[in-house]
Amino acid sequence: MKTGDQLLDIAFLYVMLSFLCIGGTIPLIPDMHRFFVESRGLMTTTEFAGYIALAQIAPGPNILYIALFGYHVAGVAGALTALFAISFVPFVLMVIVTRTFTRLQANPWREIVLRGLAPVTVGLMFAGCMLLMRGFPDWRAWLLAAISFAVYLGTQWHPLWMIGFGAVAGIVLGM
Amino acid sequence: MPSADSSPVAEKAQHTLDSYTPSRRALFLAFLQIGVSAFGGALPWGRRILVEDRRWLTSKEFTEIVTVCQAVPGPNMVNLSVFIGTRYHGVVGALIAFAGIVGVPLAILLCLNAVYHHFAYLPAVKSAMTGMAATATSYLLYMSVKMGGSVWKHPLGVLLCVASGALAFFVHWHMALVLLVCGAVGVVIAKKGKL
Structure with missing residues (x-):
């Protein structure tokens, strides 16, 4: 096109x-x-x-x-x-x-x-x-999503922290 | 979230929507400030900057304006900037406020996107992005749960919510059809006071 x-x-x-x-x-x-x-x-x-x-x-x-x-x-x-x-x-x-x-x-x-x-x-x-x-590519993405969802629900932390955490965790886990 | 600070502000006079008209420049700068400070949802920042810092509106006015903005199709922040811009300086004001809130963040985002694509071939960048996408998606999920608010207290509301989601996800209905059919059911239920 x-x-x-x-x-x-x-x-x-x-x-x-x-x-x-x-x-x-x-x-x-x-x-x-x-x-x-x-x-x-x-x-x-x-x-x-x-x-x-x-x-x-x-x-x-x-x-x-x-x-x-x-x-x-x-x-x-x-x-x-x-x-x-x-x-x-x-x-x-x-x-x-x-x-x-x-x-x-x-x-x-x-x-x-x-x-x-x-x-x-x-x-x-x-x-x-x-x-x-x-x-989601595999179970690691589901795990990250579950952890961050619990944090959003249970704390007042700014969402940026968890999105940053997702980036670091992605590198550590080699997703 | 910002903490309550900046005590000298407390001495500034509280204006109302009709009592004070900021200049076009001030209008642009206020919406520029909302745009660049808004991380994860711009409405709280709109309230902080327009009501608490600038004192152009009362908190009650802000809430009323937001409810009306939500009743009109369109992204909430676009609607809010157009409403306030129009109120102060007509269509030109609306364009000024819209440009203020969207312009600089768009430039920042396009730069960020360029940087991302430049390094996208690195495995670490790809991993970081996949991880971020997972936590960002669950933030959307959290926002959906929170936006539900009083829906969760009404069995019919929950049912309608599940039905709308299922029709879009499993049956692949277009959004227009979901809104039309389920929305009509919702309005009927709401009219009967069951929602």
Whole structure:
């Protein structure tokens, strides 16, 4: 595929997904995985998960891994295309919403819809996590994931510590 | 997480959304600061910088704005920057705030990515990345559990959550279909007060 076509392909994917982006971008992971790994074959699950990890150790809003997927396919142009495509529709919607803020805030349906959607977005997040875990190379990755999950749950430590621990443990275990 | 410090801040006046308009430059710098200090979720930093440091909004206003941002499709931080930018300086303000929060972190991340790819052939770098991916994935899992919040207290909520996850993972439904079908069920349950 030519670069121009790939950029359009990515732009189309993210503009579509941006309409569905309720409760963060993590619920979008199953659809992104389907696109980049399963359908287009542009990267492996390990690379896909690696980009998400890389974005977490860097500062910034955690949507930036979306830019890395774009970068992987088409360089800087791909990164910018992905980022602008996921942001464009929300940008326009928010400019409109800002002007009708008080009305939306008072609308009782807002609360009901959000409550109703919460279990669905969380379910989609789980599906995304399971996709990434299915890509784990062996039992050592599962062990690391289990240890760090227990730490996230049981302590107030900053997640960066455990992600750093994952890097060190990966080297020590020769994963 | 940051500790509560910087006592001189306490003497600054508390503004509200309508009582004070920061300059475009100040707006850009505030969102730039949120962008570069945000590790692992930007919302807590948004609150710290906009409410506690700059005192542009009250804590209550911030929470209300975040709830509205969550009701509109889009990444939360993009929505928040657009909301606040628009409120102060219209569409130009929204662009300024968005550029502030995304620009520098994007440059940092692309550099980091370049460094990673430059050394990716080393076995140690590959091992470190695999290990990091494992712990980062379990952080996403932890975030999902935490985001569930009150969902876990309602049996129907748990059921709907499991069903949505299973339809996406096992049955390979597209997200749009999951949101449409399960979301509709969820809204009906919520309307009846069971969620």
